[in-house]
Amino acid sequence: MLPILFRDEHLVAIxxxxxxxxxxTALDTHARRFALQMLRDQLGCHLYAIHRLDRGTSGVLLFALSSEVARVVSTMFERRRVDKRYLAVVRxxxxxxxxxxxPLSRCFGDDEAGGDAATPTVQQAITHYRRLATIELPYAVDPYPHSRYALLELAPxxxxxxQLRRHLKHIAHPIIGxxxxxxxAHNRLFRSLLGCQRMLLACTELRFAHPVSGVPLIVVAPLAGEFLRLVERLxxxxxxxxxxxxxxxATADG
Known part of the structure; x- marks a missing residue:
C-alpha cells in the first residue's frame, strides 16, 4: 500500500x-511496479499524473482524479505557482x-522515452538552496584524509x-547516492560504512492553492527509512x- 498524504474528490498525494x-517505461522493461498503476489499483479509480519524481527520489507525488484538474495543476507547476521543497545530502x-x-539541455527522465521531441534544447533552470547542517567524517576519499558532507534544503x-541532480553536480556538490x-567514491562510502543504498534526495513539501477551492494547501512527506536513519545518525x-x-x-490548509 502506498502511503496517502492527502486525498479529496479532486486530488490525491502519496x-x-x-x-x-x-x-x-521502455527504459526499464524489467520493472513490474509503477506508482500510477499501484495507486489506481489501491483506490479503485482512474488517476492522472501531474508531475514526476525520478525513480531514486522519494517524497510527495501528486495525482488528479480528473483530466481537467490535472491540466489546471500542471499549468500551475509550469507557471511556478507551486512551491516545492526538497532535502538532499551532498558532497x-x-x-x-x-x-x-x-540553463540545462533537455533530457528525458526514468519514465520517458525519446522520439521526435528528443532534439536537444537549452532551457532556463534556477534552483535556490539553503544549507541546514554539515559534518566532516574521518574517512579518506580521493586524495583527502577526511570527507565533508552537507544537508541542503532545495527549492527549484x-x-x-x-534539475536538482544536474545543478548540484554543476556547483561541484553532487547528491550522495x-x-x-x-x-x-562517496556513494560507496555511504553504502559500505553508513548502510545507505539509496539516492539521498526527497521531495518533502508542496505548497499551492487548491485548484478548485483556492484554499492554500500544504502537503508534507516526513522523512522515513534509510534517509531518516542517516539524518538521525549524523x-x-x-x-x-x-x-x-x-x-x-503531514498536511495542512488555511
Missing part, C-alpha cells in the same frame, strides 16, 4: 518510496545559501529533467522543520 517508477560544504542559475523554481551525476534531525520528521503534521 509518499513515493525511492526506487519506484511513476509510469511504465562538500556549500555556502550557507545560494542560487544556481544554470523551474522543473527541468533531473546519485549514480548518474554523483561521485562513485545528528541533523534538529535542523529540520518538525513536520518533516515522523509525528509531524
Amino acid at each position: 509518499d513515493k518510496p525511492a526506487g519506484l517508477l511513476v509510469h511504465r 562538500g560544504h556549500p555556502p550557507m545559501q545560494g542560487e544556481i542559475d544554470h 523554481l523551474s522543473g527541468r529533467r533531473h 546519485d549514480t548518474t551525476y554523483g561521485k562513485a 545528528q541533523w534531525a534538529a535542523t529540520l522543520p518538525p513536520a518533516w520528521l515522523p509525528g509531524g503534521v
Whole structure:
C-alpha cells in the first residue's frame, strides 16, 4: 500500500518510496511496479499524473482524479505557482545559501522515452538552496584524509529533467547516492560504512492553492527509512522543520 498524504474528490498525494517508477517505461522493461498503476489499483479509480519524481527520489507525488484538474495543476507547476521543497545530502560544504542559475539541455527522465521531441534544447533552470547542517567524517576519499558532507534544503523554481541532480553536480556538490551525476567514491562510502543504498534526495513539501477551492494547501512527506536513519545518525534531525520528521503534521490548509 502506498502511503496517502492527502486525498479529496479532486486530488490525491502519496509518499513515493525511492526506487519506484511513476509510469511504465521502455527504459526499464524489467520493472513490474509503477506508482500510477499501484495507486489506481489501491483506490479503485482512474488517476492522472501531474508531475514526476525520478525513480531514486522519494517524497510527495501528486495525482488528479480528473483530466481537467490535472491540466489546471500542471499549468500551475509550469507557471511556478507551486512551491516545492526538497532535502538532499551532498558532497562538500556549500555556502550557507545560494542560487544556481544554470540553463540545462533537455533530457528525458526514468519514465520517458525519446522520439521526435528528443532534439536537444537549452532551457532556463534556477534552483535556490539553503544549507541546514554539515559534518566532516574521518574517512579518506580521493586524495583527502577526511570527507565533508552537507544537508541542503532545495527549492527549484523551474522543473527541468533531473534539475536538482544536474545543478548540484554543476556547483561541484553532487547528491550522495546519485549514480548518474554523483561521485562513485562517496556513494560507496555511504553504502559500505553508513548502510545507505539509496539516492539521498526527497521531495518533502508542496505548497499551492487548491485548484478548485483556492484554499492554500500544504502537503508534507516526513522523512522515513534509510534517509531518516542517516539524518538521525549524523545528528541533523534538529535542523529540520518538525513536520518533516515522523509525528509531524503531514498536511495542512488555511
